[in-house]
Amino acid sequence: MTDPRLFNDARDEIVARARATNVECEFPERRDGTQDLLLKIPNGKRKKDLLISRLKAEQLATVNFNSWVALGDYNALWDKSSKMVEVEIRGQSTSVFITMRQLTRVPGVQKVAPDINQPTIFDSLDDSDDVDTWTSTEKPEGWRLSLGGSKVDIEISPSTVNILLFKPHLEFSSRTLGRIPSIKLFGVEFTTHDEALRATEKIVNSILFDLDLCTGLAFSMTKQRPRRGFREDRDPVQPVHPSRVYAEEALSLYAFGRSANGMPIQQFLAFYQTLEYFFSTYWEKGQAEYLRSQLSDPRFRTDDNDKLTRIIRRIKGDGNRGVGEREQLERVIEGCISDEDLREFISSDSNREVVLGDRKLLLGVDPVALQDKNRTVISQAAKRIYQIRCRIVHGKQDGGGDNAPPLLPSSDEEGLLWHDIDLVQLLAQKALIASSSGDAWWLPRGS
Numbered sequence: 001m002t003d004p005r006l007f008n009d010a011r012d013e014i015v016a017r018a019r020a021t022n023v024e025c026e027f028p029e030r031r032d033g034t035q036d037l038l039l040k041i042p043n044g045k046r047k048k049d050l051l052i053s054r055l056k057a058e059q060l061a062t063v064n065f066n067s068w069v070a071l072g073d074y075n076a077l078w079d080k081s082s083k084m085v086e087v088e089i090r091g092q093s094t095s096v097f098i099t100m101r102q103l104t105r106v107p108g109v110q111k112v113a114p115d116i117n118q119p120t121i122f123d124s125l126d127d128s129d130d131v132d133t134w135t136s137t138e139k140p141e142g143w144r145l146s147l148g149g150s151k152v153d154i155e156i157s158p159s160t161v162n163i164l165l166f167k168p169h170l171e172f173s174s175r176t177l178g179r180i181p182s183i184k185l186f187g188v189e190f191t192t193h194d195e196a197l198r199a200t201e202k203i204v205n206s207i208l209f210d211l212d213l214c215t216g217l218a219f220s221m222t223k224q225r226p227r228r229g230f231r232e233d234r235d236p237v238q239p240v241h242p243s244r245v246y247a248e249e250a251l252s253l254y255a256f257g258r259s260a261n262g263m264p265i266q267q268f269l270a271f272y273q274t275l276e277y278f279f280s281t282y283w284e285k286g287q288a289e290y291l292r293s294q295l296s297d298p299r300f301r302t303d304d305n306d307k308l309t310r311i312i313r314r315i316k317g318d319g320n321r322g323v324g325e326r327e328q329l330e331r332v333i334e335g336c337i338s339d340e341d342l343r344e345f346i347s348s349d350s351n352r353e354v355v356l357g358d359r360k361l362l363l364g365v366d367p368v369a370l371q372d373k374n375r376t377v378i379s380q381a382a383k384r385i386y387q388i389r390c391r392i393v394h395g396k397q398d399g400g401g402d403n404a405p406p407l408l409p410s411s412d413e414e415g416l417l418w419h420d421i422d423l424v425q426l427l428a429q430k431a432l433i434a435s436s437s438g439d440a441w442w443l444p445r446g447s
């Protein structure tokens with residue numbers, strides 16, 4: 001494409017409107033040499049990237065996107081021209097059909113005509129458009145739960161096309177059209193993005209808590225976060241017949257961490273607790289090595305009561321009461337991975353190395369500086385992991401220095417934990433492997 005501004009479809013109109021109102025546009029190039037349209041919606045000091053396909057552009061042309069302001073990492077927008085905030089919400093079920101059925105049965109819900117602006121079908125699909133997008137001819141039944149209000153009208157109902165356009169293009173499926181719920185605040189006026197974000201969080205979270213109290217339905221504000229893990233960047237290998245047995249309790253904690261998609265704090269804690277499970281194992285292992293070294297000393301005498309007393313005091317005093325939790329964590333890490341291998345894991349991803357080495361991203365959390373020659377990588381990693389753990393549970397005086405506040409779900413800092421989750425997940429895997437046994441209790445391979 002010689003002119004990145006020329007698409008010969010509805011995207012040209014979007015580009016013209018965006019530039020007329022100072023909404024930034026970018027034109028990332030695909031592998032085949034063609035270009036996409038990326039709108040950068042204002043989001044405080046940041047921008048929210050919207051990838052616009054041809055079919056999305058046709059819908060975007062029908063709305064006033066020029067007045068949109070994105071609200072943090074939420075799938076939410078503040079439409080300044082219409083004085084409305086809309087926030088996508090999600091329930092505990094992964095099925096949008098179950099979620100909508102639950103909401104439509106809430107007392108006070110009114111049935112209304114479907115949104116006439118809801119997209120239905122387009123005739124001219126081609127290979128350049130999103131697969132499974134805009135292909136449904138069925139409109140789900142309309143409904144609305146109005147909560148009224150003296151100054152701000154509040155409504156829970158199916159999302160408008162505005163919110164649908166905010167979703168990543170791979171999630172923008174015909175199966176979800178008109179079936180994703182959202183909370184709408186009408187008649188709101190804010191001065192700044194940060195004011196709008198804080199007020200929206202307070203109002204919407206209060207609404208959702210009241211909904212839980214009244215109906216028993218648990219909902220939360222939907223966030224868009226990167227779904228990543230270090231395994232996704234590695235080449236898979238063929239599984240083999242199992243030959244190891246892993247600690248059952250620790251394995252269940254690890255499995256919970258792997259299943260807690262979209263919940264960074266829960267993932268981090270589950271992997272941390274996997275490591276914590278082995279604290280006593282590695283303490284006992286260290287004590288056994290100490291005792292073995294003392295008894296192997298040719299100068300050791302069984303009638304030396306003073307020496308025996310010192311050994312006993314060392315073993316008794318070096319338990320949980322004598323050794324801090326961070327030191328026990330460090331022992332576990334030392335027992336399952338080498339300093340060189342941990343360094344290689346961190347440096348193998350440039351983003352991971354930058355994030356883990358930045359002392360300003362997470363308040364009160366020390367970095368892992370690979371260039372530090374005075375401390376091992378293991379020692380730094382153990383301290384960082386423990387400080388994050390303490391900020392999450394907020395139960396240790398010596399964790400999360402500088403009077404750091406608790407690390408809460410849905411906070412901006414929670415969205416920065418992905419590389420730390422990668423790190424603690426790796427260590428949990430290594431601890432499970434290192435503590436596994438070769439007892440082949442399962443059935444043999446067979447003939």
